[in-house]
Amino acid sequence: MGRIIPSVTGLLLVFVTSHTFKVHLVPENKVAAQIGDKLELICSTIDCKSPTFSWRTQLDNPLGGTVNNNGSRSILTMDPVGFSNEHEYLCTASCDNEKKEKSTTIDIYSFPSDPIIEFNTSLYVGEKASVTCTIPNVYPSDLLTMQLEKDGSVLDMKEFYNEPRTETTETKRLMWTFIPTFEDAGKEIACVAELPMEEVDFEPKKRQTSQRLSVNYGPRNTTVSVTPSNTVREGDTVIMTCTSNGNPSPEVSWTKHLISGESQFLSKDATLTIKNAKADDLGLYVCAGVNQFGREKKTVELIVQVPPKDTVLSVFPSDTVKEGENVTFTCTAEGVPAVQIILKKKTQGADTMIVSESGSYHIYRAQLEDAGLYECESRNKLGQQFQNQILEVKVSPQNTAEFTYLSDHTDEQEKTTILSTTYNHPLPHTGQPSNTPSLSSQNSMSTLYSDIKNDTGTYLIVVYNEAGNNTDVIDTASVAIVKRNGFLIPVIVVLSCLSIMAIPALAVWVYVSRKGRVNGSYSIVNAPKPNV
Numbered sequence: 001m002g003r004i005i006p007s008v009t010g011l012l013l014v015f016v017t018s019h020t021f022k023v024h025l026v027p028e029n030k031v032a033a034q035i036g037d038k039l040e041l042i043c044s045t046i047d048c049k050s051p052t053f054s055w056r057t058q059l060d061n062p063l064g065g066t067v068n069n070n071g072s073r074s075i076l077t078m079d080p081v082g083f084s085n086e087h088e089y090l091c092t093a094s095c096d097n098e099k100k101e102k103s104t105t106i107d108i109y110s111f112p113s114d115p116i117i118e119f120n121t122s123l124y125v126g127e128k129a130s131v132t133c134t135i136p137n138v139y140p141s142d143l144l145t146m147q148l149e150k151d152g153s154v155l156d157m158k159e160f161y162n163e164p165r166t167e168t169t170e171t172k173r174l175m176w177t178f179i180p181t182f183e184d185a186g187k188e189i190a191c192v193a194e195l196p197m198e199e200v201d202f203e204p205k206k207r208q209t210s211q212r213l214s215v216n217y218g219p220r221n222t223t224v225s226v227t228p229s230n231t232v233r234e235g236d237t238v239i240m241t242c243t244s245n246g247n248p249s250p251e252v253s254w255t256k257h258l259i260s261g262e263s264q265f266l267s268k269d270a271t272l273t274i275k276n277a278k279a280d281d282l283g284l285y286v287c288a289g290v291n292q293f294g295r296e297k298k299t300v301e302l303i304v305q306v307p308p309k310d311t312v313l314s315v316f317p318s319d320t321v322k323e324g325e326n327v328t329f330t331c332t333a334e335g336v337p338a339v340q341i342i343l344k345k346k347t348q349g350a351d352t353m354i355v356s357e358s359g360s361y362h363i364y365r366a367q368l369e370d371a372g373l374y375e376c377e378s379r380n381k382l383g384q385q386f387q388n389q390i391l392e393v394k395v396s397p398q399n400t401a402e403f404t405y406l407s408d409h410t411d412e413q414e415k416t417t418i419l420s421t422t423y424n425h426p427l428p429h430t431g432q433p434s435n436t437p438s439l440s441s442q443n444s445m446s447t448l449y450s451d452i453k454n455d456t457g458t459y460l461i462v463v464y465n466e467a468g469n470n471t472d473v474i475d476t477a478s479v480a481i482v483k484r485n486g487f488l489i490p491v492i493v494v495l496s497c498l499s500i501m502a503i504p505a506l507a508v509w510v511y512v513s514r515k516g517r518v519n520g521s522y523s524i525v526n527a528p529k530p531n532v
Contacts, residue, residue, distance in 0.1 A: 020047070020098070021045050021046060021047040021048035021051070021093070021095045021098065021100070022045065022046040022047065022100070023043065023044070023045055023046075023091065023093045023100040023101070023102050024043070024044050024045075024046070024102065025041065025042070025043050025091050025102035025103070025104055026041070026042045026044075027041070027104060028102065028104050029104055029105070030104065030105045030106075030107065030199070030200070030201075031104055031105070031106055031107070032106075032107050032108075032109060032197070032200040032201055032202040033078070033081040033085060033106050033107070033108050033109075034081065034108070034109055034110060034111070034112065034202070035080070035081055035082060035083070035108050035109070035110040035137075035139060035169060036080045036081065036110070036112065036137075037080060037081050038077070038078070038079040038080060038081070039065075039077075039078045039079075039081050039085070039106070040075055040076070040077050040078075041055075041075070041076040041078075041089055041091070041104065042073060042074075042075050043055075043073070043074045043075075043076075043091035043093065043102060044072055044073045044074075045072045045093045045095060045100075046072075047095075048072065048093070048095030048096070049072075050095075051072055051093045051094060051095045052093070052094045052095075053067075053069055053074035053091060053092065053093055053094075054091075054092045054094075055067055055074070055076050055089065055090070055091055055092075056089075056090050056092075057087040057088065057089055057090070058087045058088040058090075059087075061084070061087055062084060063076065063089075064078055064082060064084040064085045065077050065078035065079070065085070074091065074093075076089065076091075081106075081108060082108075083108065083167045083168075085106050085108060086106055086107065086108045087105075087106060088103055088104070088105045088106075089103060089104055089105075089106065090102070090103040091103070107197070107199070107200045108139070109139055109140065109195065109197060109200060109202065110137050110138055110139035110169045111135075111138055111139075111193075111195045111202075111204075111205070111207065112136075112137055113136060113137070113207070114193075114207045114208065114209045115133050115134060115135050115146070115191035115192070115193045115207060115208065115209040116133070116134040116135075116136070116191075116209065117131060117132070117133055117134075117189065117191050117209055117211045118131070118132045118134065119131050119132075120132070122214075122216055123180045123184075123213060123214060123215045123216060124180065124215070124216045124217065124293070125180055125181060125182055125185075125215055125216070125217040126179060126180070126181075127179070127180070128177065128178075128179050129177070129178065129179070129180060130175055130176065130177040130178070131148065131175070131176050131178070131189060132173055132174070132175045132176075133146055133148055133173065133174040133175075133191030133193070133209075134171060134172070134173050135171065135172045135173075135193045135207075136171045137169040137170075137171065138169060138170055138171070138172055138193075138195065139168070139169045139170065140165050140195075140197075141160050141163065141165070141166075141169075141170040141172055142160050142161050142162075142163050142164070142165045143160075143161070143195055143196060143197060144159075144160050144172055144193065144194070144195055145157070145158070145159045145160075145193070145194045145196070146158045146159075146172065146174040146191065146192070146193050146194075147174070147191075147192050148174060148176050148189065148190070148191055148192075149189070149190045149191075149192060150184075150187055150188070150189050150190075150213075151187050151188055155176050155178075155189075156174060156176045157174075158174045160172060174191070180213070180215040181215075182215070182217060182220065184213050184215050185213060185214075185215040185217070185247055186212055186213065186215075187212070187213050188210050188211070188212055188213070189210070189211055189212075189213055190208055190209065190210040190211075191208065191209050191210075192206070192207075192208045193206070193207050193208070194206045194207075214247060215247060216247050216248070216293055217246060217247055217293055217294075218246055218250075218291060218293035218294020218295065218296065219244045219245065219246040219250040219289030219290065219291060219294055219295060219296035220244075220245050220246060220296060221243075221244070221245045222242065222243070222244040222245075222250075222287060222288075222289045222296045222297065222298040223242070223243050223244075223298060224240055224241065224242050224285075224287050224298050224300045225240070225241045225243075226238065226239070226240050226241075226300060226302070227239045227240075227241075230300055230301060230302055230303060231303040231305065232277050232302075232303070232304060232305065233277075233304070233305045233382070234277060234278060234279065234304055234305065234306045234307075235276055235277065236276075236277050237273070237274065237275050237276070237277070238273070238274040238277055238281075238302065239271060239272070239273050239274075240254075240271070240272045240273075240274075240285060240287075240300065240302075241270060241271045241272075242254070242270050242271075242272075242287035242289070242298065243270065244287075244289025244296060244298075245289075246289060246291050246293070246294075246296075247291075248291050248292075249291070250289030250290055250291045250296075251268065251289070251290050251291065252268070252269070252270045252287060252288070252289055252290075253265070253266075253267065253268050253287075253288050253290070254266040254267045254268075254269075254272045254285060254286070254287055254288075255285075255286045255288070256283055256284065256285050256286070257283060257284040257285075257286065258283075263286070266285075272285070274302075277302075277304045278304065279304055279306045279334070279336065281302060281304050282302060282303060282304040282336060283301070283302060284299055284300070284301055284302075285299070285300050285301075285302055286298070286299050287299075287300070303336060304336060305336050305337065305380075305382055306334070306335050306336045306382065307335055307380065307382035307383030307384075307385070308333050308334070308335040308339045308378035308379060308380060308382075308383060308384055308385040309333070309334055309335060309385060310332075310333060310334045311331070311332070311333040311376060311378045311385040311386070311387045312331070312332050312333070312387060313329065313330070313331045313374065313375075313376040313387040313388070313389045314329070314330050314331075314332075314389075315327060315328070315329055315330075315374075315389055315391060316328045316330065319389055319390060319391055319392065320391075320392040320394065321366055321391070321392070321393060321394070322393070322394050322395075322396075323366060323367060323368060323393055323394065323395045323396070324365050324366065325365070325366055326362070326363065326364055326365065326366070327362070327363040327366045327370070327391065328360060328361070328362050328363070329343060329360065329361040329362075329363075329374060329376075329389070330359060330360050331343055331356075331359045331360075331376035331378070331387070332359055333359075333376075333378030333385065335378065335380050335382070336380070337380050337381065338380065339378040339379060339380050340378070340379050340380065341355075341356060341357075341359040341376065341377075341378055342354075342355055342376070342377040342378075342379065343355070343356055343359075343361050343374065343375070343376055343377075344374070344375045344376075344377070345372055345373070345374055345375075346372065346373040346374070346375055346388075347372065351375075366391075366393050367393065368393050368395050370391065370393055371391050371392055371393040372390070372391060373388060373389075373390050374388065374389050374390070374391060375387070375388050376388075376389075394465070396465065397465060
């Protein structure tokens with residue numbers, strides 16, 4: 001028996017020990033609670049049907065929460081968590097006169113929101129501004145670090161470790177002053193805040209806020225692109241596109257400079273399309289970018305290439321002039337690129353080329369050899385155009401010569417023939433009856449034939465045309481005719497030559513007196529016979 005009792009006692013001890021209850025506390029050891037949040041501490045038992053619970057704090061401070069017991073669980077609720085909850089909490093569970101305890105420590109903090117970025121004014125290029133990074137309701141603030149970054153580069157940084165800790169949440173700020181530039185537009189500025197509580201496990205310990213810089217500025221970098229190019233041929237399609245940077249985005253408009261100096265509004269679209277380009281479309285086009293902070297223009301010249309056209313060859317004072325008058329040829333034409341003017345005088349052989357940059361050519365005291373066909377050629381790399389003009393130079397009769405001889409007709413032996421030739425242009429005309437002296441011409445030489453009765457006398461020869469006149473006097477004497485052996489043997493008694501110096505004066509008087517009865521032709525006047 002003595003050997004059996006110890007064995008039974010050992011079994012009973014094992015049985016009793018195996019049924020000892022256990023206590024759990026969640027969360028255990030240490031917990032981080034954010035001020036203002038809700039926190040529950042749950043104390044529970046195992047292997048105890050009707051436990052009793054009690055809660056207390058270090059140094060028996062107030063719990064700062066409410067307790068709810070339910071069966072094998074006891075819940076201490078802190079809602080909201082405050083500074084009074086920063087203690088070590090102890091849960092005691094009793095079961096069948098046996099007690100067990102579990103404890104945990106609550107560390108409080110406050111880091112509820114991301115940083116706030118604020119600017120003191122709207123940002124303008126070249127004008128001073130400041131940006132502020134704000135962290136509200138932070139605790140413990142002496143552990144806080146803040147920094148401002150721009151595109152990853154640190155602008156400024158601040159730590160608060162040297163500030164005393166208070167039992168309250170605080171709002172901390174970091175401010176940075178700067179002058180915005182064009183390059184700042186669109187860059188990212190960030191505020192980074194960190195609360196590095198090493199022995200407390202919570203998330204997030206680092207908060208960050210980013211914001212794109214909105215820098216206001218007037219239009220800049222205004223550019224124009226032209227497709228296919230700003231030099232096109234007549235009939236092509238041209239597309240001009242305008243872009244302009246600015247904040248806010250500029251509005252774009254198109255205008256065209258007119259010859260009058262005024263501007264013609266074309267469009268508010270960024271793209272201007274000109275179909276079937278014409279010469280009138282040539283000119284300066286202006287793209288303007290506009291917002292409330294300014295205006296910027298970009299000018300592009302559109303060149304519409306046009307082959308020569310509207311070529312005009314004019315002659316001043318007229319295309320018909322008198323010998324000795326001055327003549328000016330003027331040739332004008334339009335075209336792009338600028339046309340070259342070539343003036344030629346057309347001949348059967350090689351043409352005479354006259355090149356004039358101004359398009360004008362002057363003939364001083366025109367002569368008959370200046371008459372003829374003139375041609376103006378306007379040309380550029382796109383083509384050529386021609387215009388012709390005939391110049392007529394009128395020459396008064398000159399170099400008049402007269403000859404007299406006997407008629408070779410025996411039945412008209414009482415008559416003498418006078419032959420007169422003259423050089424002139426245009427040819428003279430008579431308007432006289434058909435039985436008046438006849439005219440013939442070859443190479444500006446006019447010839448007059450006149451048969452008169454064989455008689456002695458003085459005759460006035462008047463030759464004129466539109467350009468002027470020429471007058472000459474001739475004397476005739478008696479002519480004797482002798483027949484011998486069936487042949488006529490003329491014996492010239494006297495042949496008079498040109499009259500002496502007094503005779504021309506007489507001729508002028510006769511010419512003036514008879515001009516009223518002569519309507520314009522060669523005229524042979526039978527002057528009164530001189531007294532012998």
